[in-house]
Amino acid sequence: MSESTEEPGPHEPSLDEQIAAYQREFRDLDPQVEQVVSALGRLNRRMNVAYGRQVAALGISNAEWEVLKTLVLSGAPYRLGPGELAKRLGLTPAAMTHRVDRMAAEGLVTRDRDENNRVRVIVELTDVGRTKWLEAMRMASDFEEDLLQDLSGDERGVLGELLVRLLRRVEHAQPDAGGRLTDLD
Amino acid sequence: MSESTEEPGPHEPSLDEQIAAYQREFRDLDPQVEQVVSALGRLNRRMNVAYGRQVAALGISNAEWEVLKTLVLSGAPYRLGPGELAKRLGLTPAAMTHRVDRMAAEGLVTRDRDENNRVRVIVELTDVGRTKWLEAMRMASDFEEDLLQDLSGDERGVLGELLVRLLRRVEHAQPDAGGRLTDLD
DNA sequence: CCTTCTAAGTTTAGTGCTAAAGTCTTCGAG
DNA sequence: CTCGAAGACTTTAGCACTAAACTTAGAAGG
Numbered sequence: 001m002s003e004s005t006e007e008p009g010p011h012e013p014s015l016d017e018q019i020a021a022y023q024r025e026f027r028d029l030d031p032q033v034e035q036v037v038s039a040l041g042r043l044n045r046r047m048n049v050a051y052g053r054q055v056a057a058l059g060i061s062n063a064e065w066e067v068l069k070t071l072v073l074s075g076a077p078y079r080l081g082p083g084e085l086a087k088r089l090g091l092t093p094a095a096m097t098h099r100v101d102r103m104a105a106e107g108l109v110t111r112d113r114d115e116n117n118r119v120r121v122i123v124e125l126t127d128v129g130r131t132k133w134l135e136a137m138r139m140a141s142d143f144e145e146d147l148l149q150d151l152s153g154d155e156r157g158v159l160g161e162l163l164v165r166l167l168r169r170v171e172h173a174q175p176d177a178g179g180r181l182t183d184l185d
Numbered sequence: 186m187s188e189s190t191e192e193p194g195p196h197e198p199s200l201d202e203q204i205a206a207y208q209r210e211f212r213d214l215d216p217q218v219e220q221v222v223s224a225l226g227r228l229n230r231r232m233n234v235a236y237g238r239q240v241a242a243l244g245i246s247n248a249e250w251e252v253l254k255t256l257v258l259s260g261a262p263y264r265l266g267p268g269e270l271a272k273r274l275g276l277t278p279a280a281m282t283h284r285v286d287r288m289a290a291e292g293l294v295t296r297d298r299d300e301n302n303r304v305r306v307i308v309e310l311t312d313v314g315r316t317k318w319l320e321a322m323r324m325a326s327d328f329e330e331d332l333l334q335d336l337s338g339d340e341r342g343v344l345g346e347l348l349v350r351l352l353r354r355v356e357h358a359q360p361d362a363g364g365r366l367t368d369l370d
Numbered sequence: 371c372c373t374t375c376t377a378a379g380t381t382t383a384g385t386g387c388t389a390a391a392g393t394c395t396t397c398g399a400g
Numbered sequence: 401c402t403c404g405a406a407g408a409c410t411t412t413a414g415c416a417c418t419a420a421a422c423t424t425a426g427a428a429g430g
Contacts, residue, residue, distance in 0.1 A: 010269055021260060025257055026319065033326070036341060036344050037232075039349050039352050040228065040348060042356075043225065046352075046355045046356065073203060082378080083378060083379075090234075093378075094381080097381085118424090120377090120378065150350055155347060156217045156221060159347045162344045163221060163344075164224050166335075170228065170232065171231065267409065277387075277389075279389080279409090279411080283386070304395040306408075306409065378426105380421105381423090384418085384419090387415080387417090388413100388414090388416105389413090391413100392410080392411070393411090396408105398404090400404100
């Protein structure tokens with residue numbers, strides 16, 4: 001193959017190239033908005049890959065780590081029902097049944113019927129699970145500190161505050177204010 | 186059931202409650218870092234749900250929309266191989282084979298062998314696909330504008346710039362600088 | 371009581387993904 | 401020229417998820 005133009009082979013666009021390309025194809029695009037949204041999306045994808053690798057080193061999956069986090073967040077004695085777990089993680093109850101199966105088999109949680117209301121099930125963090133969570137948390141917080149390394153304290157504060165404002169807008173969208181953000185849950 | 190303490194039923198923690206709970210369980214946590222990271226994660230989850238609903242109204246899935254976006258980003262004549270698509274979307278080539286099957290059946294793309302190199306396949310956007318992309322893009326950019334409604338132009342600029350700096354840190358991590366961010370691709 | 375209703379989980383069928391093995395084309399070396 | 405190796409998909413087996421049907425326990429009414 002000796003073409004004069006040696007097939008360059010397409011390359012993954014940088015963020016700036018991406019925004020420029022979208023503007024070519026779609027005039028009405030606000031580049032400032034697109035920068036925020038695209039950077040958010042890319043950042044999150046990269047971070048999730050990184051988290052996955054970190055917790056994999058501890059022998060758990062990202063999915064399992066999410067469950068551990070949710071149980072710890074509920075506070076001692078670290079108990080929640082499968083339905084509640086499913087709701088908080090955005091899964092169906094059916095999926096949580098199987099996740100809890102796997103995690104119980106690995107000893108990260110126990111699964112028992114509630115004695116006071118025998119239709120309910122209680123998923124409870126074991127000591128092993130709590131230790132795994134702690135190890136994962138240490139790795140995650142090191143990673144996060146590293147991620148924000150280039151930002152000053154002031155910048156971190158500003159970034160956090162701006163993100164929280166976006167989050168508020170998306171969480172309790174006020175439809176009466178003409179907002180287009182309908183219920184998201 | 187007339188217990189004195191009417192089983193409150195656990196509730197989904199707000200962002201502030203979440204950070205406070207983590208601090209109780211894990212002393213070394215920097216709340217400022219955690220605010221940024223947790224807000225990022227929540228925001229992204231909500232946004233993905235919202236995007237999914239929007240494009241579902243157009244009769245396509247979030248997965249299909251991602252493929253349409255990638256093809257449009259590649260510029261005219263909107264052609265890429267399944268392998269390249271898979272790499273950019275973080276999927277295996279096998280998954281892309283099936284996605285392209287479905288999208289070709291719906292008329293969003295065509296799939297043909299490259300005549301110059303018959304081991305290669307070319308996925309090309311159809312006019313129908315391009316139109317779908319445009320419709321989805323209009324909905325998405327309206328949604329994004331709405332999301333950023335509460336931020337001034339200056340604030341949008343600052344937010345974009347800060348996010349881009351984080352993205353740079355995570356994309357070309359400089360391991361020689363003592364960074365802990367190892368290769369993420 | 372005995373039925374009906376509702377809530378909480380589980381089970382089943384089907385979809386979309388990954389990992390690994392397989393196919394087919396092209397390239398390079400003897 | 402022929403064989404072997406590499407590259408670019410596709411196929412297969414298995415897993416995790418969703419939607420919808422099913423099971424069972426407790427609550428409400430007649």
